[in-house]
Amino acid sequence: MSANAAIVVRRTEADARFARTGVPHRRIEAWHYTDLKSRIDADLPAAGAYAGAGLGAANPFAGIEADTLVFANGHYRSDLSRVTADPAIEIAALNDAAPDWARAALGAKAASPMADLALARMMGGVAVRVSHNFVAKRPIHIVFLGKSAAAAARHSRVVVVLGTNAALTLLESHEAEGAAGLANIGFDLRLAANSRLTHYKIAGGAVGETHVGTVMADIEAGALYDVAIAAGEGALARHEIHAALTQRMARFRLTALSLLNGVQHGDVTAVVEHAIRDGQSDLVFKSVLADKARSVAQGRILVRPGADGTDSKQSTRALLLSKGAEADAKPELEIHAEDVVCGHGAAIGDLDADALFYLRARGIPEREARAMLTEAFLQEGLARLAETPEADAMRAFVLNRLQALEAA
Amino acid sequence: MTALLDIRDLHVEVGGKPILKGLTLSVPAGEVHAIMGPNGSGKSTLSYALAGRDGYEVTGGDILYRGESLVGLAPEERASKGVFLALQYPIEIPGVTTMTFLRTALNAQKKARGEQPLDAAQFLRLVRAKAKTLNINDDMLKRPLNAGFSGGEKKRAEILQMSLFEPGFAVLDETDSGLDIDALKLVSEGVNALRAPDRAMLVITHYQRLLDYIVPDAVHVLAGGRIIKSGGRDLALELEKSGYDAVVKAAA
Numbered sequence: 001m002s003a004n005a006a007i008v009v010r011r012t013e014a015d016a017r018f019a020r021t022g023v024p025h026r027r028i029e030a031w032h033y034t035d036l037k038s039r040i041d042a043d044l045p046a047a048g049a050y051a052g053a054g055l056g057a058a059n060p061f062a063g064i065e066a067d068t069l070v071f072a073n074g075h076y077r078s079d080l081s082r083v084t085a086d087p088a089i090e091i092a093a094l095n096d097a098a099p100d101w102a103r104a105a106l107g108a109k110a111a112s113p114m115a116d117l118a119l120a121r122m123m124g125g126v127a128v129r130v131s132h133n134f135v136a137k138r139p140i141h142i143v144f145l146g147k148s149a150a151a152a153a154r155h156s157r158v159v160v161v162l163g164t165n166a167a168l169t170l171l172e173s174h175e176a177e178g179a180a181g182l183a184n185i186g187f188d189l190r191l192a193a194n195s196r197l198t199h200y201k202i203a204g205g206a207v208g209e210t211h212v213g214t215v216m217a218d219i220e221a222g223a224l225y226d227v228a229i230a231a232g233e234g235a236l237a238r239h240e241i242h243a244a245l246t247q248r249m250a251r252f253r254l255t256a257l258s259l260l261n262g263v264q265h266g267d268v269t270a271v272v273e274h275a276i277r278d279g280q281s282d283l284v285f286k287s288v289l290a291d292k293a294r295s296v297a298q299g300r301i302l303v304r305p306g307a308d309g310t311d312s313k314q315s316t317r318a319l320l321l322s323k324g325a326e327a328d329a330k331p332e333l334e335i336h337a338e339d340v341v342c343g344h345g346a347a348i349g350d351l352d353a354d355a356l357f358y359l360r361a362r363g364i365p366e367r368e369a370r371a372m373l374t375e376a377f378l379q380e381g382l383a384r385l386a387e388t389p390e391a392d393a394m395r396a397f398v399l400n401r402l403q404a405l406e407a408a
Numbered sequence: 409m410t411a412l413l414d415i416r417d418l419h420v421e422v423g424g425k426p427i428l429k430g431l432t433l434s435v436p437a438g439e440v441h442a443i444m445g446p447n448g449s450g451k452s453t454l455s456y457a458l459a460g461r462d463g464y465e466v467t468g469g470d471i472l473y474r475g476e477s478l479v480g481l482a483p484e485e486r487a488s489k490g491v492f493l494a495l496q497y498p499i500e501i502p503g504v505t506t507m508t509f510l511r512t513a514l515n516a517q518k519k520a521r522g523e524q525p526l527d528a529a530q531f532l533r534l535v536r537a538k539a540k541t542l543n544i545n546d547d548m549l550k551r552p553l554n555a556g557f558s559g560g561e562k563k564r565a566e567i568l569q570m571s572l573f574e575p576g577f578a579v580l581d582e583t584d585s586g587l588d589i590d591a592l593k594l595v596s597e598g599v600n601a602l603r604a605p606d607r608a609m610l611v612i613t614h615y616q617r618l619l620d621y622i623v624p625d626a627v628h629v630l631a632g633g634r635i636i637k638s639g640g641r642d643l644a645l646e647l648e649k650s651g652y653d654a655v656v657k658a659a660a
């Protein structure tokens with residue numbers, strides 16, 4: 001079977017799987033807190049030609065020197081992308097002419113109905129491969145732009161393959177305007193031994209928009225997939241990550257920062273499979289919720305038989321700034337090995353009354369004291385990011401969003 | 409002339425339960441008074457009521473500071489007027505550095521008083537000079553507020569705040585708890601250095617040990633939500649010798 005035929009088969013299979021499940025709803029356990037079916041229609045028409053302004057200066061990563069790959073209304077647009085030629089980095093559109101490595105990785109694992117839908121109805125895609133032993137000097141920034149006059153869907157796929165000992169920082173941002181639609185993106189990530197992928201995602205979209213991002217990561221020996229997600233505008237977002245630690249000493253690290261207001265619904269779901277011994281996973285979910293916003297944090301850890309030496313921890317913290325806000329935390333541990341360390345903790349509530357009194361007793365007015373404590377709450381999450389310009393951009397985005405939340 | 413702090417027939421309820429039941433106490437400017445009392449007598453309630461913590465409801469009487477009532481004022485308003493409470497257990501706030509906290513607090517107080525805030529350089533000079541005398545180094549100032557501080561470091565940080573904010577009236581709530589003798593000496597020296605003709609202090613303690621180092625001008629015994637006996641330095645020694653029970657019974 002040719003590689004091209006393999007893609008057709010995978011898309012056909014994905015289509016058949018999606019036809020059986022349909023849009024996920026709350027009777028499916030993994031979607032219990034996020035009833036997507038009540039929000040979107042699977043038959044939403046595909047978005048038409050893009051007629052927006054392009055990548056804006058307001059993009060949170062605009063100031064970062066990076067190679068930029070642009071999607072517009074679901075289609076990968078090499079003409080809008082800016083890439084500095086580098087023999088160690090290959091970039092290819094996911095079409096009939098895509099190279100074998102890209103075709104092999106695309107949709108290699110079935111993970112969720114929405115990822116299936118993104119593959120079955122893929123409007124455009126791009127694949128990136130970093131050569132063995134190459135540490136990319138610049139990040140690659142993938143921007144998803146959307147603009148439609150009427151509600152429309154944008155289905156895209158991305159493949160990232162890192163060779164042995166390779167390293168890359170991937171920035172992901174979203175800009176949408178016009179009618180609220182659906183952005184549905186699937187990522188296939190393959191991290192060869194001792195490679196390192198740092199992924200900073202800033203979600204966004206038009207007010208009322210639905211965003212579903214599904215990542216399927218295959219992490220080999222000693223490799224690290226380190227992902228941080230910051231929520232932006234948009235009515236509903238589901239950030240779903242399937243991390244398979246397939247070889248020894250593989251590592252997965254997640255930092256989710258959800259600052260939500262109005263009636264926003266933000267769901268971060270991680271499914272971590274410790275398939276073999278000595279893997280590490282470290283998940284931190286932090287949300288700050290105003291008005292009637294709702295956050296969902298799900299961390300499912302599966303430790304396969306024989307995966308001894310597994311070290312997994314997760315922490316969920318939600319700060320509710322109003323009575324109408326809601327946070328749901330669902331840690332789930334399924335352990336089939338003996339010698340493992342798996343921890344989880346969750347705390348949901350208001351600011352600490354003792355801390356608030358302490359700051360006020362020192363002369364700091366209540367409003368300012370609350371802002372300080374809320375920022376301190378986030379700083380604990382932000383401190384997990386690296387000391388790089390792109391991490392600083394992410395921090396700035398989160399802190400700006402906090403200010404906007406408090407000003408409202 | 410009225411005392412710097414004048415508490416008149418103060419009644420305070422916590423969660424609907426009366427704790428202070430007619431407490432009367434005057435502390436003149438320039439003096440240090442000690443309040444001693446058994447557990448559950450209302451010592452901590454008094455300190456929180458003076459600082460204005462939510463949930464400590466004044467149901468009768470008054471608290472006058474420089475002739476002006478504090479009742480009904482928010483904690484931050486009392487702080488900028490010059491009331492300072494050193495906590496028994498200073499709160500840890502990870503995510504806010506000690507330096508940022510100190511500067512924010514000092515400038516908030518200055519702003520409330522209509523004074524010019526300090527810029528970063530002015531503040532740094534001031535805080536370094538004050539910190540030095542308390543054996544607090546730059547590293548500690550850069551760490552998150554009280555997070556991972558030892559008991560002694562937390563208390564020294566409280567005294568640093570007091571010396572920085574220069575309050576007119578300071579309450580030290582069980583400042584001696586959790587301190588070894590060296591830390592106790594260092595903290596007491598810091599407190600003694602802050603004695604001033606225009607400042608009054610109230611030292612709340614369960615044990616007389618602290619009063620060997622911070623020598624009070626007067627000692628009051630708090631029991632059942634009221635001051636049942638007042639006296640000089642000797643009263644503390646008497647309490648130490650014969651215990652609270654004897655004094656409480658004798659006063660009843």
